[in-house]
Amino acid sequence: MATIQGVQRVEGEITVPGDKSISHRAVMFSALAEGTTSIEGFLPGADCLSTISCFRKLGITVKQDGDCVQVEGKGWYGLTEPADILDIGNSGTTIRLMMGILSTQPFHSVLIGDESIARRPMKRVTGPLRQMGADIAGRQNGEYTPLSLRGGKLTGIEYHSPVSSAQIKSAVLLAGLQAEGTTTVYEPELSRDHTERMLRSFGVEVESFTGGVRIHGGQRLVSPGRIQVPGDISSAAFPLVAAAMLPGSRVTVRNVGINPTRSGIIDVLKAMGADLMLHNERLMNGEPVADIEVAYSFLKGTEIGGGIIPRLIDEIPVIAVLATQAEGVTVIKDAAELKVKETNRIDTVVAELRKMGAHIEPTEDGMIIHGGTPLTGAVCDSHGDHRIGMAVAVAGLAASGETTVLNAASIDVSFPGFFATLQQISE
Numbered sequence: 497m498a499t500i501q502g503v504q505r506v507e508g509e510i511t512v513p514g515d516k517s518i519s520h521r522a523v524m525f526s527a528l529a530e531g532t533t534s535i536e537g538f539l540p541g542a543d544c545l546s547t548i549s550c551f552r553k554l555g556i557t558v559k560q561d562g563d564c565v566q567v568e569g570k571g572w573y574g575l576t577e578p579a580d581i582l583d584i585g586n587s588g589t590t591i592r593l594m595m596g597i598l599s600t601q602p603f604h605s606v607l608i609g610d611e612s613i614a615r616r617p618m619k620r621v622t623g624p625l626r627q628m629g630a631d632i633a634g635r636q637n638g639e640y641t642p643l644s645l646r647g648g649k650l651t652g653i654e655y656h657s658p659v660s661s662a663q664i665k666s667a668v669l670l671a672g673l674q675a676e677g678t679t680t681v682y683e684p685e686l687s688r689d690h691t692e693r694m695l696r697s698f699g700v701e702v703e704s705f706t707g708g709v710r711i712h713g714g715q716r717l718v719s720p721g722r723i724q725v726p727g728d729i730s731s732a733a734f735p736l737v738a739a740a741m742l743p744g745s746r747v748t749v750r751n752v753g754i755n756p757t758r759s760g761i762i763d764v765l766k767a768m769g770a771d772l773m774l775h776n777e778r779l780m781n782g783e784p785v786a787d788i789e790v791a792y793s794f795l796k797g798t799e800i801g802g803g804i805i806p807r808l809i810d811e812i813p814v815i816a817v818l819a820t821q822a823e824g825v826t827v828i829k830d831a832a833e834l835k836v837k838e839t840n841r842i843d844t845v846v847a848e849l850r851k852m853g854a855h856i857e858p859t860e861d862g863m864i865i866h867g868g869t870p871l872t873g874a875v876c877d878s879h880g881d882h883r884i885g886m887a888v889a890v891a892g893l894a895a896s897g898e899t900t901v902l903n904a905a906s907i908d909v910s911f912p913g914f915f916a917t918l919q920q921i922s923e
């Protein structure tokens with residue numbers, strides 16, 4: 497449990513922990529590469545620690561001290577059959593990408609996770625992997641955990657993914673790396689492309705084109721030696737939204753990844769009228785990075801849908817909070833994927849923000865928020881979903897009185913030190 501007091505404004509310069517998507521991939525690809533890799537700025541959150549724990553059980557030496565990690569890669573086929581079940585905790589990224597990797601390995605493995613993972617759909621990944629030749633069993637014919645796999649010889653496929661999902665794309669591409677022939681993944685809108693970018697830095701040839709990605713089987717990964725992980729824009733979104741909606745605020749988050757497949761939150765903040773500036777733009781391991789400065793300005797509602805959705809999918813809970821403080825109506829649509837995250841994020845966002853007095857309605861594929869509403873402190877629940885816990889806490893900064901966040905420990909999944917960071921900027 498955590499409590500948050502309403503504040504006048506937020507101000508200051510901060511950093512946020514490393515990018516979760518990039519941290520997972522850095523550990524995975526380093527373990528599968530030839531050579532040792534040092535990872536700096538790693539996210540020591542529960543999800544990425546689950547990824548490390550899986551690779552240790554697969555026989556890889558991983559040393560981790562805070563945000564510094566060293567992985568002794570043994571090459572793609574250097575993994576060994578795990579003696580124990582691989583527990584991926586709360587992490588959808590871990591289980592889906594691991595399934596792609598384990599499908600290529602000539603041994604048996606079993607994957608489980610927590611009760612949230614047990615409700616999340618897995619056929620979106622087990623389906624194409626089975627088409628490639630992987631032997632996968634699981635509850636409800638491979639839709640839910642526990643899942644068990646016996647990998648082996650795979651054949652490349654042309655896969656038209658019905659949803660824009662980097663987890664599906666990455667799982668199929670990773671399997672395709674060791675499949676016979678070529679593997680192509682098409683997706684309706686481009687999802688985050690960290691897999692493609694990082695594989696290139698491990699010497700893999702990846703062909704990205706409009707509408708899809710292609711990879712040839714039989715490629716090896718060679719360690720780049722060192723990987724620097726930028727701050728996570730999905731975590732930066734919380735203090736930046738606080739700055740945008742509290743009069744008199746100004747916050748700079750240094751060293752944040754602004755990959756265009758992730759930067760939808762920047763576009764939305766600008767479209768709603770926030771005063772936002774990027775400083776010190778640079779490249780870090782093929783990933784664009786900047787310092788993001790946001791100051792309060794008068795905000796108006798907007799419409800968010802279509803191709804921007806995959807670029808801000810994890811930020812929608814906090815965008816809903818922002819919309820409660822903007823003048824007019826904000827409509828979020830084409831975001832049915834929210835229903836299959838750690839919680840059904842349409843339902844949990846609506847239920848929790850209503851407790852604070854927000855005027856918000858659920859729709860089939862999003863939500864409608866009537867802004868300009870004063871919020872009141874309330875007893876809210878993360879429902880075990882880190883993004884809901886943080887969104888409610890940020891709403892608490894704008895609310896009168898005190899807000900309680902039940903099950904706040906889930907925030908450690910992606911943002912250890914979240915409350916200390918809010919404290920640092922609260923005035």
Ligand SMILES: O=C(O)C1=C[C@@H](OP(=O)(O)O)[C@@H](O)[C@H](O)C1
Nearest residue numbers: 517589660661662663664809810
């Ligand atoms: O590949 C990744 O690192 C992620 C992809 C997204 O999920 P989907 O692939 O299910 O859209 C995102 O919501 C998740 O937080 C991280």
Ligand SMILES: C=C(OP(=O)(O)O)C(=O)O
Nearest residue numbers: 586587588589810837883
């Ligand atoms: C959906 C998320 O993560 P994952 O799918 O890896 O559990 C998230 O971090 O918001």
